Amino acid sequence: MPAKDAAAAIANALVTGQSKYKIAGDSSPKPETYLILASQDDNGLLSINGRRQCIIVCGQTTDTNTEILFKVLEYKAKHNVSMPGLLAFRDDESFSPINKSNVTDMNAKLLVQLQAGVSNLTVRIQGAIGQTPAPAVPQ
Numbered sequence: 001m002p003a004k005d006a007a008a009a010i011a012n013a014l015v016t017g018q019s020k021y022k023i024a025g026d027s028s029p030k031p032e033t034y035l036i037l038a039s040q041d042d043n044g045l046l047s048i049n050g051r052r053q054c055i056i057v058c059g060q061t062t063d064t065n066t067e068i069l070f071k072v073l074e075y076k077a078k079h080n081v082s083m084p085g086l087l088a089f090r091d092d093e094s095f096s097p098i099n100k101s102n103v104t105d106m107n108a109k110l111l112v113q114l115q116a117g118v119s120n121l122t123v124r125i126q127g128a129i130g131q132t133p134a135p136a137v138p139q
Helices: 003-015 108-128
Strands: 020-031 033-043 050-064 064-086 086-097
Touching: 003 020, 003 033, 003 064, 003 108, 020 050, 050 108, 064 108
Parallel strands: none
Antiparallel strands: 020 033, 033 050, 050 064, 064 086
16 A cells, blocks of 8 residues: 555554544655654543554555554653632643653553553554554453
8 A cells, every 4th residue: 555545544444433633743754755654642531641643644655565664652641730710720730751660660551551542543544554453462
């Protein structure tokens, strides 16, 4: 599949279906090279629990070959809620990167979020380009 078609199919797959992504950028920085930036919020009952950001690059390596590379960045939300007035409240949210090597309070939920992000995006990309998703590898 040409890189241009692969990038268009991937971008479409991200914004359709369940758990939609928001496309933050979709460009072609060099000929036959396409960059997609996307994000997805993990919404809880009253606020955002986390955020997933994806960087996807599609490049035409030969006339018949396209290479797709991606990186998934996971973040956990931190809420600093204050009440500046009697009937008003303010939620200053910030996001901290989730990384197994430097998160001191890594729990099962954060580990699942890390694994789910890569798995989710892999399945979306494979489906978009017509590949059968690979079976999940037990961790």
